[in-house]
Amino acid sequence: MMGGYGDVKLLNDDGTRLDGRAIDEMRPLTAEVGILPAADGSAIVTHGLNVAIAAVYGPVEAHPRKIQRQDRAVVDVRYNMAPFSTSDRIRPGYNRRSREISKVTAEALESVVLVERFPRAKISVEIEILAAEAGTRCAGITAASLALADAGIPMRDMVVGVASGKIDNIVVLDLDKAEDNYGQADLPVGILPTTGEIAFLQMDGDLSPEEYNTCMEYNFKAAKEIHQIMIDALKAKYDGGA
Amino acid sequence: MNGAAEGAEQRLVTPGEVIGTSLDKSAGIGVLSQGEGMIATRLGWVRENNDTISVDPINSRYTPRSGDLVIGVIEAVRNNLWFADVLGPFNGLLPMSLAPWKVEFGAARQFMDVGDVILARVQEVDESHSVVLTMKGVGLRKLKEGIMSSIPMNLVSKLKGENDENLRALSTASDCRVIVGENGRIWIDGDSTGIDLVRKAIDLVNKEGHKNTFQQSLSDMIGNTPGGAE
Numbered sequence A: 001m002m003g004g005y006g007d008v009k010l011l012n013d014d015g016t017r018l019d020g021r022a023i024d025e026m027r028p029l030t031a032e033v034g035i036l037p038a039a040d041g042s043a044i045v046t047h048g049l050n051v052a053i054a055a056v057y058g059p060v061e062a063h064p065r066k067i068q069r070q071d072r073a074v075v076d077v078r079y080n081m082a083p084f085s086t087s088d089r090i091r092p093g094y095n096r097r098s099r100e101i102s103k104v105t106a107e108a109l110e111s112v113v114l115v116e117r118f119p120r121a122k123i124s125v126e127i128e129i130l131a132a133e134a135g136t137r138c139a140g141i142t143a144a145s146l147a148l149a150d151a152g153i154p155m156r157d158m159v160v161g162v163a164s165g166k167i168d169n170i171v172v173l174d175l176d177k178a179e180d181n182y183g184q185a186d187l188p189v190g191i192l193p194t195t196g197e198i199a200f201l202q203m204d205g206d207l208s209p210e211e212y213n214t215c216m217e218y219n220f221k222a223a224k225e226i227h228q229i230m231i232d233a234l235k236a237k238y239d240g241g242a
Numbered sequence B: 001m002n003g004a005a006e007g008a009e010q011r012l013v014t015p016g017e018v019i020g021t022s023l024d025k026s027a028g029i030g031v032l033s034q035g036e037g038m039i040a041t042r043l044g045w046v047r048e049n050n051d052t053i054s055v056d057p058i059n060s061r062y063t064p065r066s067g068d069l070v071i072g073v074i075e076a077v078r079n080n081l082w083f084a085d086v087l088g089p090f091n092g093l094l095p096m097s098l099a100p101w102k103v104e105f106g107a108a109r110q111f112m113d114v115g116d117v118i119l120a121r122v123q124e125v126d127e128s129h130s131v132v133l134t135m136k137g138v139g140l141r142k143l144k145e146g147i148m149s150s151i152p153m154n155l156v157s158k159l160k161g162e163n164d165e166n167l168r169a170l171s172t173a174s175d176c177r178v179i180v181g182e183n184g185r186i187w188i189d190g191d192s193t194g195i196d197l198v199r200k201a202i203d204l205v206n207k208e209g210h211k212n213t214f215q216q217s218l219s220d221m222i223g224n225t226p227g228g229a230e
Helices: A096-110 A136-150 A177-182 A209-241 B153-160 B162-174 B192-208 B214-222
Strands: A029-033 A041-047 A050-061 A074-081 A121-131 A160-167 A170-173 A185-192 A197-201 B018-021 B031-034 B037-040 B044-049 B052-057 B069-077 B081-085 B092-095 B117-125 B131-134 B141-143 B147-150 B177-180 B185-189
Touching: A029 A136, A029 A209, A041 A136, A050 A136, A074 A096, A074 A136, A096 A121, A096 A136, A096 A197, A121 A136, A136 A160, A136 A185, A136 A209, A160 A177, A160 A209, A170 A209, A185 A209, B018 B052, B031 B052, B069 B092, B069 B185, B092 B117, B147 B192, B153 B162, B153 B177, B153 B192, B162 B177, B162 B192, B162 B214, B185 B192, B192 B214
Parallel strands: A074 A121, B092 B131
Antiparallel strands: A029 A041, A041 A050, A050 A121, A160 A170, A160 A185, A185 A197, B018 B037, B031 B037, B044 B052, B069 B081, B069 B117, B081 B092, B117 B131, B117 B141, B147 B185, B177 B185
């Protein structure tokens, strides 16, 4: 991240953060599934000011042929930020960052989807970030998991995207934009909430082993909360008449 | 609801949710046995049948199985075979040897072209999920008149009812020929008032098919109790 701005003060004197949150407090998160009639499965996740929409198509025959795998399905993720999602307009289209996030998201999702059930097929996941405020890859992966569940794709578990980081030498949960830009470290993780496995992990900046452990403790705690919101969102759509 | 599911509380589960132990039950469709636990792999309703726990998915793509009656739409024609979209992951392949006509090599297009709708049966599904269709069999044919609609494939059994009772009742009430493919496609042939009634029934399945009250709602709509047994 854009570190090095050591003179920016990110913690208030009473220990709260600039937006008033406690250090282990997450930004509010909402989720809804089945929002796009044309997709096989879809979801929208708002996390703080982030808005992520995910759509799932498939499984369908994988095209072009060269990406087909004879023994399993491929998960094809396309992460894209809308040009209007940030304060500086983003040039539309693929860039290095979106390729990277697409790749790590695809690998995280492939670890939970039962890909061996669909040889030669492709499962397309489209993640569109409508508004960005740090933590879009986490919001994106959470939305993608919900969309996959909504599409009825068999999975071992859902992946929950959460992040912790370090600002002013203190470990905090769920960095917002200022904390991400001027903070010292960021640790986004994809967690399988039922088994506690980790599907992806990235780190920007430096953390000591102790700080890392605190980050992960916060991340697991937040993952539980988010997981419950995801379950509620899935059940809210269908549990009406049971 | 029918049979074993009657009276049982319907439980909605999400992927990854632990739904029981594998010590006394075995895992059915939509359930994965992991160590001592059993986890749901799909969003759906838990169903316990004797010693098997399975999850009926709420939403899923059709997976062809051999013997299924399906309604397909021709997507491509080659010299000696047709490709039909059956709503599964892969197109079904209909070789001319399994068509109901004597077709000369190169003349396939004269019998069926892109956009034609067929009633076919799944002949074979191999381990890489290639699907071979057949039109040799009683009633299998090219569908010419009528309209096509569709429902999620997991609701097909709800629309048909036990031993196709709902389907028969619907056909009688609407005076239409109604064919429901296992892949969720529906073919309706009859006059416009009849088609309208079937369309309403299809809307009802789409909206309320997963509910316990569906059977009653459908019976109310088509004006008689199927079989009189419920």
